[in-house]
Amino acid sequence: MVRSRDPWPQRILWLDDPxxxxxxxxxxxxxxLARMAARYPVPPAFVLPWTVFGEDxxxxxxxxxxxxxxxxxxxxxxxxxxxxxxxxxxSFAGQHATILHVRDRGALRAAIDACWQSARSEAALxxxxxxxxxxxxxxxxxxxxQAMVRADAAAVxxxxxxxxxxxxxxxxxATFGLGESLVSGLVTPDVxxxxxxxxxIAHQEIAEKVRMSVMAxxxxxxxxxxxxxxxxxxxxxxxxxxxARLMQALEDEWAMPVDIEACWDAQGLHLLQxxxxxxx
Amino acid sequence: MAPDSRNDxxxxxxxxxxPVVWETDGDALxxxxxxxxxxxxxxxxxxxxxxHGIVHAHEYWHGPVIDIRQARFNSYEYSARVLRRxxxxxxxxxxxxxxESLEALIDNIEARWDNxxxxxxxxALHEFESFDPASAGDRELAAAIERAHVPGHVLWExxxxxxxxxxxxxxxxxxxxxxVFGADTELGTATLTAGDRNMSVASGEALVALVEFVxxxxxxxxxxxxxxxxxxxxxxxASPEGRALHERLAAFxxxxxxxxxxxxxxxxWEEAPELVLSNVRALLKLGGDFGKGQRxxxxxDKQRRLAGARQVLAGMPSAVRTEFERLYRSAxxxxxxxxxxxxxxxxxxAYFHRRLIMEAARxxxxxxxxxxxxxxxxxxxxxxxxxxxxxDLPLVMLVTERAQEASAWRGRRPxxxxxxxxxxxxPHPLFGPQDAPxxxxxxADSGFLTGLGASRGVVLARVRIVRDLAGASALMPGEIxxxxxTSPSWATWYPIxxxxxxxTGGILTHAAVVAREFGIPAVVAVRGATTALHDGxxxxxxxxxxxVRVVEPV
Numbered sequence: 001m002v003r004s005r006d007p008w009p010q011r012i013l014w015l016d017d018p019x020x021x022x023x024x025x026x027x028x029x030x031x032x033l034a035r036m037a038a039r040y041p042v043p044p045a046f047v048l049p050w051t052v053f054g055e056d057x058x059x060x061x062x063x064x065x066x067x068x069x070x071x072x073x074x075x076x077x078x079x080x081x082x083x084x085x086x087x088x089x090x091s092f093a094g095q096h097a098t099i100l101h102v103r104d105r106g107a108l109r110a111a112i113d114a115c116w117q118s119a120r121s122e123a124a125l126x127x128x129x130x131x132x133x134x135x136x137x138x139x140x141x142x143x144x145x146q147a148m149v150r151a152d153a154a155a156v157x158x159x160x161x162x163x164x165x166x167x168x169x170x171x172x173x174a175t176f177g178l179g180e181s182l183v184s185g186l187v188t189p190d191v192x193x194x195x196x197x198x199x200x201i202a203h204q205e206i207a208e209k210v211r212m213s214v215m216a217x218x219x220x221x222x223x224x225x226x227x228x229x230x231x232x233x234x235x236x237x238x239x240x241x242x243x244a245r246l247m248q249a250l251e252d253e254w255a256m257p258v259d260i261e262a263c264w265d266a267q268g269l270h271l272l273q274x275x276x277x278x279x280x
Numbered sequence: 281m282a283p284d285s286r287n288d289x290x291x292x293x294x295x296x297x298x299p300v301v302w303e304t305d306g307d308a309l310x311x312x313x314x315x316x317x318x319x320x321x322x323x324x325x326x327x328x329x330x331x332h333g334i335v336h337a338h339e340y341w342h343g344p345v346i347d348i349r350q351a352r353f354n355s356y357e358y359s360a361r362v363l364r365r366x367x368x369x370x371x372x373x374x375x376x377x378x379x380e381s382l383e384a385l386i387d388n389i390e391a392r393w394d395n396x397x398x399x400x401x402x403x404a405l406h407e408f409e410s411f412d413p414a415s416a417g418d419r420e421l422a423a424a425i426e427r428a429h430v431p432g433h434v435l436w437e438x439x440x441x442x443x444x445x446x447x448x449x450x451x452x453x454x455x456x457x458x459x460v461f462g463a464d465t466e467l468g469t470a471t472l473t474a475g476d477r478n479m480s481v482a483s484g485e486a487l488v489a490l491v492e493f494v495x496x497x498x499x500x501x502x503x504x505x506x507x508x509x510x511x512x513x514x515x516x517x518a519s520p521e522g523r524a525l526h527e528r529l530a531a532f533x534x535x536x537x538x539x540x541x542x543x544x545x546x547x548x549w550e551e552a553p554e555l556v557l558s559n560v561r562a563l564l565k566l567g568g569d570f571g572k573g574q575r576x577x578x579x580x581d582k583q584r585r586l587a588g589a590r591q592v593l594a595g596m597p598s599a600v601r602t603e604f605e606r607l608y609r610s611a612x613x614x615x616x617x618x619x620x621x622x623x624x625x626x627x628x629x630a631y632f633h634r635r636l637i638m639e640a641a642r643x644x645x646x647x648x649x650x651x652x653x654x655x656x657x658x659x660x661x662x663x664x665x666x667x668x669x670x671x672d673l674p675l676v677m678l679v680t681e682r683a684q685e686a687s688a689w690r691g692r693r694p695x696x697x698x699x700x701x702x703x704x705x706x707p708h709p710l711f712g713p714q715d716a717p718x719x720x721x722x723x724a725d726s727g728f729l730t731g732l733g734a735s736r737g738v739v740l741a742r743v744r745i746v747r748d749l750a751g752a753s754a755l756m757p758g759e760i761x762x763x764x765x766t767s768p769s770w771a772t773w774y775p776i777x778x779x780x781x782x783x784t785g786g787i788l789t790h791a792a793v794v795a796r797e798f799g800i801p802a803v804v805a806v807r808g809a810t811t812a813l814h815d816g817x818x819x820x821x822x823x824x825x826x827x828v829r830v831v832e833p834v
C-alpha cells in the first residue's frame with residue numbers, strides 16, 4: 001500500500017539527497033541506487049520523483065536543465081523508476097522503458113517524457129494487474145537520469161543462484177559491451193558460478209557471444225562480435241571475483257540475496273542496479 | 281582420364297594434342313596439376329628444395345599434406361599433393377593443434393624470427409658461403425653439389441614455416457577488419473601495412489640514393505647515360521666523384537646484388553652491374569623526386585586510414601580494441617617477413633645454388649662434355665655431380681635428347697589438371713580465414729534439444745513458433761512459446777504461456793527472471809529452436825534439466 005506523506009518533496013533529488021532513499025518517492029530502482037551511492041561505485045545520477053510530474057506527464061519544476069548541466073556527462077541513460085517496482089514481491093525486471101545514450105537537453109526532455117509515458121503502457125498495466133493486489137491503479141512513476149558508462153563488458157549477478165546451481169554458489173552472466181544485450185536476452189552470455197565459500201570460480205561456461213551493444217553516434221547499436229572474440233571470456237578471473245565480492249557486501253548490507261547489474265570501463269567497475277531477488 | 285585422340289575436324293580441344301601414357305596405374309589416380317605452361321627444364325634454382333619445404337611446413341603446422349609428387353608428362357611438369365588419410369575425428373584434432381600453434385605465433389612472431397628462423401637461415405647461408413666453387417677441385421665441387429640440399433632444405437623449411445605462419449596472421453587480421461569494419465571495408469593488411477619498411481623498400485631506397493648521388497653532377501650523369509659497363513668502370517676510376525660513385529655502387533651490389541635476373545642461366549646483379557646501372561639510368565631520366573613522393577603518399581594514406589580505424593574502434597569495447605592492436609602489430613611483422621624472406625631465402629638460395637651449378641657447367645663445357653653452359657638446365661644435379669667425376673657419363677646425349685623432346689612438345693596445350701579427382705582438403709586453419717571447426721554441434725533435427733534450464737518445471741504441450749511480437753496473437757493458452765529472444769513487451773503474454781523456449785539468453789536475463797516469477801517452465805539458449813521445432817509439435821520441456829524433447833511431431 002502506498003504510504004502517505006504530507007507534503008511530498010517536489011524537487012529533483014541527487015542520489016546523496018536524504019529523500020532519494022525513499023522508495024515511495026524515488027521509486028524502487030532509484031532508491032536502491034541512492035542507498036548504495038555513498039559506498040559503492042554507482043555512476044552519478046539524479047532522480048525526477050513522481051511528484052514533479054503533472055497528471056499528463058508534464059514537468060512541474062524548471063530545474064531540469066540546471067541539474068543536467070551539473071551532471072555534466074556527455075551521455076546519460078534515462079530509466080523509469082516506479083513506486084512499487086523492485087519490491088520483494090514482484091520484480092519489474094526490464095519492465096519500463098530505458099532510453100540510453102541521451103546526449104542533449106532536447107533529447108533528455110523527450111526521453112524523460114517517453115519513459116514516464118511508457119510506464120503506463122498496456123504491457124506494464126497488465127503485468128501489474130496480474131501481480132499486485134491493488135490491481136490496475138496508475139503507477140507512480142519517477143525517472144532516473146544517470147551518467148552513461150561506455151562499458152567494455154557488462155554483467156548480471158545473482159548472489160543466490162537460481163535452482164539447479166545449488167545454494168553454495170553465486171551466479172554471474174557476462175558479455176561484451178553494454179549490458180542491454182544481456183538483460184534483453186539478445187545474447188547468450190558467459191556463465192560463471194562463484195563459490196560463496198572462497199569466491200573461486202566453481203564452474204564456468206564460455207558462450208558464443210554473437211552480438212554486443214555498443215554506444216555509437218546514432219545511439220546504442222547492436223553489432224556483431226568479431227568472430228575471433230565470440231568464444232573468449234567477457235570477464236577475466238579478477239573481474240569475476242571483484243563482482244562476487246561486491247555481491248557479498250551488498251547481500252550483507254541488505255540482509256537478503258541480491259540481483260545486480262554492473263559493468264566495467266577503463267575506470268573499473270560500476271554498479272548500475274541492485275535489487276532483492278524475487279524468485280529463485 | 282584418358283586423353284581423347286579423336287579428330288573430327290573441329291579445333292583441337294585442349295587435351296587432344298596431349299596424349300598421356302601413365303607410367304604406372306597408380307599415376308592415373310593422382311590428381312595432377314600443371315606447374316608451368318612451358319616444357320620444364322630439369323634443373324631450376326631451389327626447385328626440389330621448395331617442394332621439400334612445403335611438405336615440411338605441413339608437418340610443422342599440423343597440415344594435411346604429406347608429400348608432393350612430381351612427374352613429367354610430355355616434357356611438361358606436373359605435381360600432385362598427397363594428403364594424409366585421417367579419420368574425421370583425427371583430422372579435426374589435427375586442425376585444433378594447428379590452430380593452437382598458429383595462434384601462439386601471433387604474439388611471438390618477432391621472437392620466432394630472432395631466435396629461430398633468422399639463426400637457421402644464417403647458419404645455412406654460412407654453410408653455402410664457406411664453400412668457394414671456383415677454387416674447389418672437381419671432386420669437391422661434385423660433393424658440394426650433392427650435399428647442397430642440406431642447407432637448401434633448411435632455408436626452404438624456414439621459408440614455408442614462415443610463409444604459412446605469416447599468411448595465417450595476415451588472414452586473421454583481414455578477417456578481423458572485415459568483422460569490425462564491415463564486409464566492404466578497405467581496411468586490412470594491404471592498406472594498413474602499405475609503405476612499411478622492408479628489404480625491398482630498402483633496396484629501392486638504396487637505388488634512389490645512388491641516383492641522387494649522380495643527379496646534378498654533369499660529368500657523372502653523362503657517363504651514366506652514355507657509357508656502358510665495363511668501360512664505364514675504368515672511366516669512373518678517373519675522377520674522385522667517379523671513384524666515390526663506384527664505391528657506392530659496389531656497396532649497393534654487396535648488399536643487394538645476389539639477385540638472379542633471368543632464372544638459372546641469367547646473370548646476377550653481382551655479375552652484371554650493368555643491370556643495376558640501367559635502373560639508375562631509367563630513374564635519372566624519370567627525374568622529379570625519383571618516386572620518393574609516391575612512397576610518402578602511400579605512407580600518409582596508411583596513417584590516415586589507421587587513424588580512421590582507431591576512431592571507429594574508440595567506441596568499441598576494450599576487448600575489440602585490444603585484439604585489433606594485437607593482430608595489427610603481428611600483421612605488420614608478418615607483412616615485413618613476407619617481403620624480407622625473399623631477400624634472405626629466395627634470393628640467396630637461388631644465388632648459391634646457381635653458383636655451384638654454373639661452376640660445374642663451365643667446367644663441363646670446357647671439357648667439351650656439355651655443348652653449352654645453357655644446356656646444364658637439361659641435366660639433374662645428380663648427373664652433374666657424377667659427370668664431374670665420371671668422364672664416361674654420356675651427358676651430351678642426355679641433354680640433346682631431352683632438349684629435343686622438349687622442343688617437340690613445345691607449343692602444346694597441356695591440361696591444367698589431369699588424373700584422378702581432386703582430393704578435398706579437410707577444414708584447416710592453413711587455408712581460408714575460418715578460425716576453427718566449430719566445437720559446438722548445432723541442435724540438429726534430432727528431436728532432442730538442449731539449452732539452459734531457466735525456470736523449473738516440466739510441461740507437456742504443443743509448440744507455437746513466434747518470431748516477432750506481431751505474431752504473438754496466434755498463441756493459444758497453455759502453448760509453449762518458442763522464439764528467438766523476448767523483450768519486456770512480451771510480458772503481456774506470460775500469463776497464458778505453458779512454457780517458454782528462447783534461442784538466446786542466459787538464466788539471469790529478463791525472460792528467465794519473469795518466467796520464474798510466473799512459474800512458467802523455461803529453457804533459454806536453445807540454438808536453432810525456431811527452425812528445429814515446428815508449430816504444433818508436442819514437446820516435453822524440462823525447465824530444470826534445460827531440455828526440450830519432441831514427443832509427437834506434427
